[in-house]
Amino acid sequence: MSTLRSSNSRTRPHTPVTLAHVAARAQVSLATASRVLNGSERTVGEELRERVMSAAHELRYASHGPAQALARASTSIVGLIVHDVRDPYFAAIAAGAMRVAREDNLMVMLASTFRDPELELDYLERLRVQRARAALLAGSGNTSRTFTQRLGDSARAFEEGGGRIACVSAHGVSMDAVLLDNKQGGRDAAQHLLDLGHRDIAVISGPAQLLTVRHRLEGATDALADAGVPLPENAIVPGDFSREGGRLATLQLLEHAPKTTAIFALNDLMARGVLMALESLGRKVPEEISVIGFDDLPVAEDTSPRLSTIRLPLEEIGARAMRMVLEPASEKRRTERIVGEVVPRESTGPAPKRRGR
Amino acid sequence: MSTLRSSNSRTRPHTPVTLAHVAARAQVSLATASRVLNGSERTVGEELRERVMSAAHELRYASHGPAQALARASTSIVGLIVHDVRDPYFAAIAAGAMRVAREDNLMVMLASTFRDPELELDYLERLRVQRARAALLAGSGNTSRTFTQRLGDSARAFEEGGGRIACVSAHGVSMDAVLLDNKQGGRDAAQHLLDLGHRDIAVISGPAQLLTVRHRLEGATDALADAGVPLPENAIVPGDFSREGGRLATLQLLEHAPKTTAIFALNDLMARGVLMALESLGRKVPEEISVIGFDDLPVAEDTSPRLSTIRLPLEEIGARAMRMVLEPASEKRRTERIVGEVVPRESTGPAPKRRGR
């Protein structure tokens, strides 16, 4: 019987209770009800206030967000656009951003682009439609001229609509940003290897159109150049920023450059793949080959040997970016710079003695 | 100069373009403009349609979501409540759910509860305020009587408001659900160990108030009982469902039950911790001790030896749940059951010979 009753309630037409209902039951005006339930100021008498409260409670009243948004010309929604929630890098950034949003009583709309620029544009447009207070872009890095142009237009439109916008890491578009010093990180990673005496260094790179990739690679190149250590072209092998990509790239690398004693993988996921490839080849890490990654994701502690890497405080980055985008707009673009730090673990060690030559 | 101009535009008061502007510029009525821009039916003449389209485009018009929601009495928002986005288990479920939402042109509001029941209730309430079309609960499992009572009330209220609601894995509340057969999974895990000849089996358990934990444990207990293999009380050590929890629990376990030859960790994160503890103790896996986890998260492939585990198709689960909750309500509660499957990898092997006795 009770099953039946509850079944019925699920398909029965809904008669949502509105503020008017509450006001009526409490015998007060709409305005008064509004003031006690959603108004910030406490300008309502004790008695009426009580009446409204209990009426609302008895009716299980919940305010109508969209109506409030319309009347107030502002929502309590913020948007967050990432590459992929499953990627721990973005999950960490999202977690930090969401924490701040929660502190500010904001709901967050999360979207994944899978690095599709069209999707990024589309989601930004949808956030504009939703009148999100702010949008945080964390998933792009596409550098095509026409794309950054369009992204810039969309960002402008979003701001014209009253929303604030910012990004994590460079998007090739002028807006508030939390910038990661990927170049310095790349430099530090290479230097770490250099300091250990390595001279036959290789890089497992990522998708060339990602700014992040370019910067990390540049940093490494610079450090090597400064040290007078060559980085032959075939010692830079691109992967696709995934474990499997790192594995494949390593196999290919060692065919062409078997003397390699150290590998810098441009992120931890790929570094994990490097380790897998090395294990399958029977090459000892770090005795024969050292490996360093980038990001310091949880996976860096899950491998054995554990990964040396460049740590980025990702949650903090997400939180800072959200905080920044929630502040009122200022005259000039704001920028925060985050520098990573080397975390030496067991996957890097002294270069083996060079055999002959 | 251009910098200056763009700076100004950021702080200047906004004059959002509305449908009325578009209508005026196209010299048509509000109704007509509405019909061509947001109406489903194509009941507008070719010429007017064109005029409206180009006016909208020139003005960079974007419809006002909240206003539409108010007029239509329905939004294009769905809510997703998980435990923690950083947890790959929930990230996978979220990814599946978000994929389906995208197919249906819905935006998703994501919230993390960190297993705080109050937060779960709070977010559900906020989704009600936002008039989300549907809410998917994936993060709970709290079993306290008063909590499920309250959750039930909230769910009811959400539905009364016209929204649909469902959950992933049992929440102790009557609603549509995608149920994971954790009991069968626990049974299968234990059986796998039994089949390998193990008789001194231990379980690294999780927070006792989680239904998931109880079911996995029950399954294992049953399988062992059926096989006539004892599971002494001190062979069940609770951890906190994290890597560190698994590590600590293992250290404790081996102090009290040093003869253990196989460990069933109730999820992969903890299994990872088990492996770490074993390595620090110098116990060979699987030669001396076998380890099996649960969930088949990416980490299961990152350890060495790689983790044997019970695979749950998490993305598919998220997708199914979202699909279910997006369908129109039916008379009776819907339920889908998902059974995991054993994935044997290198962390489990034959039981070592028993020394004496």
Next chain:
DNA sequence: CTGTTAGCGCTTTCAA
């Protein structure tokens, strides 16, 4: 302190 009322931007009858 409380109530009246005019919108907020859009959809949707209802007529023309």
Next chain:
DNA sequence: TTGAAAGCGCTAACAG
């Protein structure tokens, strides 16, 4: 096919 107008639920002057 098109337009006029009445709301949707709520907020925020404004008046008392």
